[in-house]
Amino acid sequence: MEVWICRVEELRAGIVRTTQLGHDDDGIPITALVLRDEDGAIVAYRNLCRHLPVPLDGGTGELLSEDGAHLVCGTHGATYRLLDGYCVDGPCEGLSLQRLHVRDEAGDVYVSVRPHPG
Numbered sequence: 001m002e003v004w005i006c007r008v009e010e011l012r013a014g015i016v017r018t019t020q021l022g023h024d025d026d027g028i029p030i031t032a033l034v035l036r037d038e039d040g041a042i043v044a045y046r047n048l049c050r051h052l053p054v055p056l057d058g059g060t061g062e063l064l065s066e067d068g069a070h071l072v073c074g075t076h077g078a079t080y081r082l083l084d085g086y087c088v089d090g091p092c093e094g095l096s097l098q099r100l101h102v103r104d105e106a107g108d109v110y111v112s113v114r115p116h117p118g
C-alpha cells in the first residue's frame with residue numbers, strides 16, 4: 001500500500017506529515033511519519049514507540065523535541081534521531097523506529113509500508 005503524502009516543497013524542517021497505511025498483522029493501525037532529517041533528506045518511520053507499542057504522540061500530534069532535532073515519545077521520553085530513527089536516550093535506547101519506504105516522484109512524496117532498503 002502506497003499513499004501520496006504531499007508535495008516535496010511542503011515538507012519543511014520542523015514539519016511532520018502523518019498518514020494511515022492500513023493495519024499490521026496484529027491489527028494495529030500503521031501510521032507513517034514523514035519528515036526531513038538533519039541533512040534535509042526525506043525520511044519516514046512508523047509512529048510506534050520501540051519501548052511499548054504506542055504512538056509517539058499518544059494522539060496529541062506532538063512528535064518533535066522543542067528544538068526540532070529529535071522525534072520524542074511523550075509517554076516515557078524516548079528520544080529518536082531524525083536521520084535513522086535510532087533511540088539515543090530513554091527506555092528503548094539502542095533500538096530504532098521502524099523505517100518506511102518513502103519515494104519522491106516529480107516532486108510528489110509517497111510513503112509505503114515496504115521497509116526502506118537502508
Ligand code: FES
Nearest residue numbers: 049051073076078
Ligand atoms: S512508550 Fe515510548 S518511551 Fe515508553
